[in-house]
Amino acid sequence: xxxxxxxPAALSVPEGENLVLNCSFTDSAIYNLxxxxxxxxxGLTSLLLIQSSQREQTSGRLNASLDKSSGRSTLYIAAxxxxxxxxxxxxxxxxxxxxxxxGTRLKVLA
Amino acid sequence: xxxxxxxxxxxxxxxxxxxxFRCDPISEHNRLYWYRQTLGQGPEFLTYFQNEAQLEKxxxxxxxxxxxxxxxxxxxxxxxxxxQGDSAMxxxxxxxxxxxxxxxxxxxxxxxxx
Numbered sequence: 001x002x003x004x005x006x007x008p009a010a011l012s013v014p015e016g017e018n019l020v021l022n023c024s025f026t027d028s029a030i031y032n033l034x035x036x037x038x039x040x041x042x043g044l045t046s047l048l049l050i051q052s053s054q055r056e057q058t059s060g061r062l063n064a065s066l067d068k069s070s071g072r073s074t075l076y077i078a079a080x081x082x083x084x085x086x087x088x089x090x091x092x093x094x095x096x097x098x099x100x101x102x103g104t105r106l107k108v109l110a
Numbered sequence: 111x112x113x114x115x116x117x118x119x120x121x122x123x124x125x126x127x128x129x130x131f132r133c134d135p136i137s138e139h140n141r142l143y144w145y146r147q148t149l150g151q152g153p154e155f156l157t158y159f160q161n162e163a164q165l166e167k168x169x170x171x172x173x174x175x176x177x178x179x180x181x182x183x184x185x186x187x188x189x190x191x192x193x194q195g196d197s198a199m200x201x202x203x204x205x206x207x208x209x210x211x212x213x214x215x216x217x218x219x220x221x222x223x224x
Binding site: 004031032034036041042043044045046049051089091093096097098099100101102103 | 114116141143145150151152153154155158165166201203211212213214215216217218220
């Protein structure tokens with residue numbers, strides 16, 4: 001059974017810092033891995049999708065990496081801003097459904 | 111195309127009542143998913159449809175829950191005889207088989223059972 005863990009559970013950083021969020025999963029037979037952002041009381045916004053054959057994806061200040069053999073993914077956020085404050089969720093995909101981690105709550109202080 | 115929409119956004123009901131939620135996926139998407147998210151947790155898969163066919167149901171989906179997608183377009187999720195433990199955010203997502211596999215999520219329906 002696939003289990004997804006995200007560390008840390010919460011993170012508070014000053015504006016401008018670079019930071020790394022971690023995601024680990026127990027079964028390396030995945031189809032893809034996706035990072036989402038969730039603002040309080042809202043739905044999920046897709047940030048980056050990495051297919052199982054890929055090693056990383058980049059979008060603006062965000063970079064996500066995937067190491068299937070070790071069951072790990074990282075989300076790197078460069079030059080963090082207060083607007084980045086949200087919960088970041090990692091989701092591991094099979095052929096259809098996602099298994100989500102419990103998220104990292106990020107607060108970027110101005 | 112305005113994305114995935116869900117209605118209502120909020121629902122407060124008394125224990126024992128029935129509730130129904132609606133999801134309208136992105137128009138060309140043939141796959142539709144329901145997830146449930148409780149406070150402080152990640153979303154958990156409930157069920158998914160390809161066109162009008164319901165292809166998998168999670169064990170989380172007790173016999174009080176039923177989902178339909180009658181014409182392969184919008185979907186409804188009904189909860190009968192609601193319990194306080196049903197209080198959660200119910201999220202709908204859609205994508206197109208053969209596409210990028212990104213699931214596009216709606217804003218969710220927050221259910222509170224008193």
